[in-house]
Amino acid sequence: MNQNANPFDQTFDNLDTLADAIYGALRCPVTIEDANHRLLAYSSHEDMSDPARISTIMGRKVPEKVISTLWRDGVMKRLLQSELPIRISAMEEIGLGDRVAVAIRRNQDVLGYIWLLEVNGPLGDQGLHQLKRAADAARSQLIQLQMKTRKEEKSYHDFFWQLLTGHLQPDERVRDRAKQLDVRLPERYHVTVLQFEEAISEKLKQQIRYTLETTPFVRIVLHAVTDAQLVLLAAAPSPSVDDEEEQKEALFRMIRQMKQRFGISPVESGSGMIYSDYAMVERSYQEALTLLQIKRRFPEETSSASAYPDLGYYRYLPHILQEKQLHRFENPALQKLRKYDREHNSDLLQTLELFLSHDSNVKVTADLLHIHINTLTYRLKRIAEIGGIDLNNMDQKVTLYLDLKAEKMTE
Amino acid sequence: MNQNANPFDQTFDNLDTLADAIYGALRCPVTIEDANHRLLAYSSHEDMSDPARISTIMGRKVPEKVISTLWRDGVMKRLLQSELPIRISAMEEIGLGDRVAVAIRRNQDVLGYIWLLEVNGPLGDQGLHQLKRAADAARSQLIQLQMKTRKEEKSYHDFFWQLLTGHLQPDERVRDRAKQLDVRLPERYHVTVLQFEEAISEKLKQQIRYTLETTPFVRIVLHAVTDAQLVLLAAAPSPSVDDEEEQKEALFRMIRQMKQRFGISPVESGSGMIYSDYAMVERSYQEALTLLQIKRRFPEETSSASAYPDLGYYRYLPHILQEKQLHRFENPALQKLRKYDREHNSDLLQTLELFLSHDSNVKVTADLLHIHINTLTYRLKRIAEIGGIDLNNMDQKVTLYLDLKAEKMTE
């Protein structure tokens, strides 16, 4: 046996041939995956598999449980960093036998992985070396594959943007186009936008894509990136009370996963309403954007809002602003109070706002302001006088409250 | 002197000639007015006038004080009803000497009046008869005049509608056109709409026109009628706090006057905001209409609102409805409560609304509902449970309150 001859020093027609060639050289069952753990090829020998390998082949994808464990135990980290094959000892709880794995790389980018099941005891240095060569041989195949995927992705991308901008209009046309592109549209969907700290780099984009592909919590049908935002079309569960909550949980879990694995996490996230008519994608997108915009202005007030309807009356603010822009009328009470504050450098306005936002509760408000209760009641009396307000009148209070919020929204 | 010869059995070139002819026949100073008490002609003899006549001639209009007194004392009523001349004894407080007056008629319509000052003692029957003949002689002149006025009015009318619909756009063009039409535009204006019970008849229209012409409280620059609405372009006073109130008072006084004199009064009235840019007439008009629309839905809540800004947050309702139409999301708490109400035929919703609208005051609300305080607190606890609401949270309360109002607005 010529040890120096390299059986992988040639091009392979397809990855299945390569897998079989590896098997021929090393006598170990082989699986080849892309960067997102989708099965690309495997050596075709029915015997000698561990349960993990079987489910991978049956599902055409590495089971999520296996992936999580590999991440949890740091295997993925090592695999991503190492240029050379690494050895992973058996993990019975996920049905994984002793293995050897190597990343298929192109410069820094990881294009996929080759996994080897060590059925005949540990592979020698020679074997590891050959595996490395096999990974090199797989590269060109994966590059081609990637280019093809990119191309497909491009058309998904265009499709998604047409939806987001409302350019693909009646529901039926959307569904037709989806069928053409082989996109399986869920019964109900909603758009979710994740806002990141800064513009999303190419590397970040890949990590995001990895997460979207492998997350078991939500099915992300389509995704797109704009500047620092990641836009998702996510499948929504059928209507039911607790499912609503579950959906939110699922998103949070995905985000947490992203953070754990790559140390990245969006600053904020928001979802539009759930629709089943695919002409409404734009609406759901706009709702998500509105939500984010309002959350930016009112972080504390809307901290628990993750979907558009959670905003309560805050979602009316853009429309209220529209009225204000059209009719340009300033609340005279607020005007007077602001003038008073300016001339006497007091802060009646802030006092009023805190009082209103805390349900007109004197004690709570006084505590928050670190002032005596009587001081607060005195101030409230002054506020009523100066602003010409009756603070026991709900209509007046709501008017003031909304006008205050509207001001905060515009500034 | 031939008593049977009728000196008025001829046509007169103009009313001044007629006035002088009457003077020639009866030796009394004469004034001829149109239906709105504008001076049309007077006999030209400098001596023998009472103060009322002098001010009428100087102002080319009967002083408002004189008109009011004539109405108050029932003189106008008699004059409008009587086919024959009537005698009015002197009223010193308004500088009116003994007089005789007759209405100039065309069938039922009163076109104007002839006034005679009885400087030489009471006029005999003969004189009264001649005066009646004189009134007949004036008729054709007044008809011509009326036709001319109608024509002018028609162009005012068109002008006003152009303004109201925003078809005459930049401020300067409006002002140019006004100059052409000889309309004196005030510095600041606003549009007021009076809503009547039923469609405005021709007769009512005349009475309205009479009121607008003679009212001393507000200057009505332009007016128009649509179905059951009277639309006014009213001069607004220069900005100042109390003037704001005065303006409202002025309108009310005019309305009261209308009611007193003709027994008619609008069901409701509303004004748009005050502008100085004449491109904004449409806006002010829309504001007035919105005000009326909201007042119809919320009569008690907005009873004190007579101008658009008085609406407070109610003026946001149309915009909030717009949001709701766009995004179709029902407040889940209200939904649940409504469902509960239906299934247990209770009225938690009404309870909630009353509670919220009365500033979350338990005592007041309980009294209004004629229930025990504890009953109310129990219900509120149930409402909180069933609706999943925190009734000590202002944001949630405002959301509920606005959604309730929005529902009330749409029904």
Add this chain to the structure above:
DNA sequence: CGGGTCCTTGTGAAAATCAACAAAGCGTCC
């Protein structure tokens, strides 16, 4: 018909609010 749930009303005690007043601090303006 009895048992269960839901609603209403009553009682009582702790907590909060309201109103009126006194005392004192802090600017400003003359």
Add this chain to the structure above:
DNA sequence: GGACGCTTTGTTGATTTTCACAAGGACCCG
């Protein structure tokens, strides 16, 4: 410097609110 107005804090007592618990009525269902 002192009068003055505005503000803050403290005190007090009447009133209201809140909460927990109990008892009884209405209604439904097995």
